[in-house]
Amino acid sequence: MRRIIAPSILAANFNHLEKDIEMINRSDAGFIHCDVMDGVFVPNISFGIPVIEHVKKIAQKPLDVHLMIVNPDGLIIPFAKAGASVITVHYEACKHLHRTVQLIKSQGIKASVCLNPHTPVAVLEDIISELDMVLLMSVNPGFGGQDFIENTYKKVTQLKTLIEKINPDCLIEVDGGVNFETGKNLFENGANVLVAGSFVFNSENPEETIHQLKIL
Ligand code: DX5
Ligand code: ZN
Numbered sequence: 001m002r003r004i005i006a007p008s009i010l011a012a013n014f015n016h017l018e019k020d021i022e023m024i025n026r027s028d029a030g031f032i033h034c035d036v037m038d039g040v041f042v043p044n045i046s047f048g049i050p051v052i053e054h055v056k057k058i059a060q061k062p063l064d065v066h067l068m069i070v071n072p073d074g075l076i077i078p079f080a081k082a083g084a085s086v087i088t089v090h091y092e093a094c095k096h097l098h099r100t101v102q103l104i105k106s107q108g109i110k111a112s113v114c115l116n117p118h119t120p121v122a123v124l125e126d127i128i129s130e131l132d133m134v135l136l137m138s139v140n141p142g143f144g145g146q147d148f149i150e151n152t153y154k155k156v157t158q159l160k161t162l163i164e165k166i167n168p169d170c171l172i173e174v175d176g177g178v179n180f181e182t183g184k185n186l187f188e189n190g191a192n193v194l195v196a197g198s199f200v201f202n203s204e205n206p207e208e209t210i211h212q213l214k215i216l
Contacts, residue, residue: 002171004030004193005213006064007206009055010046011144011197017051020201021058027210031064031086033175033195035144036079038069041093042142049075049082056083064193066114066175068141069093073100080107088112088135088173091119101130112173116141117149121158128166133193134159139176144197148177153189160190184216 007029012020024032034052039045056063062085069075070093079087087104091113094100104111112133113124117140124134136155139146156172163170173193174186183194196213203209 001187001190002192003187003214004171004173005210006031006033006173006193006195007200007210008033008035008144008175008195008197010035011201013201017055018058020206021055023207024210025058025060027207028214029061029210031193032059032061033064033066033197034084035197036065036067036069037142041070041090042068044142049078052079052082052084059083062086064088064173064195066135066195067093071095073103076100076103077107080104080109084109086110086112086133088114088133090114090116090141091123092116097127098130101127105130112171114141114175115155117151121155121162124159124162125166128162128170131167131170133171133173134163135173135175135195137176138174138178138182141176146177148179148182153185156186156189156191178213180212180216183213187216 037044037046064086065084066088101111110132114135138152171192174191175195178194178196179199
């Protein structure tokens with residue numbers, strides 16, 4: 001089973017972002033998770049295309065771009081051009097999700113859909129065959145450092161069943177409140193990609209924390 005750690009640079013130190021990206025480059029991380037927030041879909045604003053372009057210049061790992069923005073269609077091509085390898089859009093933010101997913105794939109990059117904690121896995125049944133990854137939020141999106149919502153384990157299991165039936169290559173990513181305990185349970189339930197922000201960057205040795213998460 002594929003296991004990927006995706007440190008979220010939302011928790012990095014923006015006074016020395018380059019140093020933190022270099023740490024991720026050296027580490028066992030598989031993706032660099034970039035949390036883009038618009039202040040409308042979520043009650044917070046983070047960063048956008050110019051920051052992603054600069055991260056791309058020094059990143060040696062694929063950029064996993066999580067768009068927490070309403071009606072993302074007009075920004076898919078700019079984010080792909082900025083260097084995203086995977087773009088995740090929210091189910092709750094797209095009027096024509098199938099069209100948005102095709103637009104992402106037309107850029108030659110991977111397409112992923114995210115579900116908020118209150119959105120049931122079953123809504124993905126008619127789109128899952130098109131997806132490279134599904135992102136399950138295990139906190140309400142908008143902020144790092146929140147407590148993990150336990151109901152996520154059940155959703156990972158449900159999603160794994162759906163994926164095995166329809167699209168076995170699709171990855172399961174989980175985002176929010178990941179630490180050694182929740183991370184271990186998530187991997188055991190079938191998650192493939194763990195996003196970790198504050199747990200990695202607030203730790204004494206972030207590079208070692210990434211390594212330990214990967215071998216849980
Ligand atoms: C929340 C973001 C997460 C967040 C995770 O909206 O999507 O990626 O940075 O942060 P932690 O790992 O601190 O819960
Ligand atoms: Zn995220």
